[in-house]
Amino acid sequence: MNYYERALELKDETIANRRHIHKNAETGLDLPKTKAYVMEKLTEYGLEPKDCGYGVTATLGKGGKVLLLRADMDALPMPEESGEEFACPTGKEAHTCGHDFHAAMLLTAAKMLKEKEDTLEGTIKFMFQPAEETFEGSKNMIENGILENPPVDAALAYHVSPGKMPIGLFMYNDKDTMMYSVDGFKITIHGKGSHGAYPHVGIDPINIGVHIHLALQELIARESDPTHSCVLTIGQFAGGTAANIIPETAVLQGTIRTNKPEARELLVRRMKEVAEKTAAVYNGTVDIEMISEVPPLICNPKLTDEVVGYMQELGIPGLTPYPGISASASEDFAVIAEKVPSTFMYLSAGYLDERGQYPAHHPKAQFNEDVCPIGAACLAHCASQWLKNNK
Template sequence: MDYLKQATKLKNQLIMYRRKIHSYAEVGMNLPKTVDFVISELKAMGYSPKKVGQSGVTATIGCSGKVILLRADMDALPMEEKSGEPFASTNGNCHGCGHDMHTAMLLGAAKLLKENEAQLSGTVKLMFQPGEELFKGSKDMIEAGILENPKVDAALAIHTATGVTPLGVFMYNNSSTMMCSADTFKITIKGKGSHGSYPQNSIDPINIAAHVILATQEVIARETIPSELCVLTIGSINAGSMANSIPESAVITGSIRASSKEMRSTMVSRTKEIAELTSATFRGTCEFELLSGTPPLICNPQVVNSMVKYINELDFQGKSPYPGLQANASEDFAEISDRVPSAYMMLGAGFPTDPKAANAHDPAVRFNEDALPIGAAILAHCAERWLADNQ
């Protein structure tokens, strides 16, 4: 089945999907307009979609046998868009990570698969998820049963890469960690306030916070394996409101990233321990909270190699494999790959002739819509071929 040829004929419809979702970008775990649109389009194709978890959508197609899951994320970022696109969002949110592209691609794949359902040797399960940027959406849908009934045997996701990344480049990793884990944390330090002229009467939480921040950096410097990707970032510190008063508390937030489960565990536990012991050293107390988290993204080599073989069967513009991708960024598809043999692909959707092309998470970012039919064809073709090879 020539899914690329069929997807190319759907290009205008895929662009419509993408731009509609883009225009009212929604964030987090509550995406009412996006969910309603996805459900409406799936019903129009002949599916019987249902909601899963807080704001996820799923549907299945095919027959009994092995099950492959195709996943797209739907949420945007809480920042004002500055792309200049005529369909730009004006509600203070921005699809700056391309999740509108991913949703449009999966809708396109759903349409292609429905039109060729008789060719399927098993079942394809569609997964449209919220909350990827919060690292909560996949976990929420897993807890609600997305990997069961029918039980999922393999999974595939595509993420677009913009900036100057050429159209058609597809990046993957079949031998090591592709993306780091991510854990966001909040440290609340409690002290004792006083007038700034009498520091001896205080337990200064700002001073404690400063020592905590410096001490936690030594986890990277002296307690992690130098060859592994590890990052500990302090993103905010909030304390006090006056120049001549010592406040009662200080709040630090930050994030931890690691390329292995072992380093992730070490960094989280040591950050907590250092914060608590440093606070106690200066007579304060400390509460350490993990706000969200996702494991490192480690794909299954056999599934990845199969998907690369299937993608190479398609003759699309700029096709160029790029193996061995590693990134400090994180992705909550890792919750899926941690439970099910999975493949994760980055697909080029940038503008290589524009040296000023913005990258993902930039409010001025733009995406090359020529990638839409390529992505839809890859998802549909890989799903059909994997099912045929694995019954």
């Protein structure tokens, strides 16, 4: 079977699945409508889907090596202004990152692979994941055994990308970090409330927060290796209810992103030390909560090169490699890639006209549905070829 030709035959079905998921967008870990739809379709295609934490899994094949195919399926908590007739009507959720495509393409890949299950020379495990945007989904499914029973030998994921680019580009990195780590943190500063006219009888958590904020910036300026890419951003500073009251508490929330595991370890450790010791200088204390903890996404070079070769075997018109891509955004597939050899590919899903002027996560973002058969074919073909060549 030529998986691209078959994917073209199934293009309308893939688009219909994508539009249904898009219109019924859900966010976070609990995606009841999306999950039920995915399980319904997998059952219709002859698979036996199962719960895996808040996600869905299913397997095909007959023993041997196990390749994991992953698709995320959560949306973002934002309004949609795409103008599409199938836009989410709630005004509160929107598939502006393309996860609806990922789920729909993997459903079609599952259907095609089921049709050729007797030719598979190993096992394929499907991973339909929630909560990528909140960096919780991969961990939830790992905790519930997605990498076990049977144990996974390698993993593959695709991500579509809007923008002003032609269909057919595929972007990857087989030599260095592809996407940065993310460590989100919340620092709650505890002081002692008092009247604003009597600061000497209180402990001002806002003042402490100011000093913590300034001290954290020095970690980038004076402690980070300048050959590494490191970001430390405070995006929220909250405290107080009135101009003449020193509050009991204040809150700083921020994010640390790096392209090297050693840089990540340094910055996270020093962020905690600086916050605690700066607060102590001014007689306060802090509680530090880690909101997200995702490593850099570093793809396995051998697997990445194999997948690039398999994609080019398909003979898809205009399919063009774009190596060496790196981004300071983060992706929780990195949690999988830290545990098993993995690779991650971007597929262009943009337009060269005015529809391509908005990036992912923008309320007006639009994605080109011509990517649907490309993604489905690549998932199915690369999976079957990898099993064949890695028995």
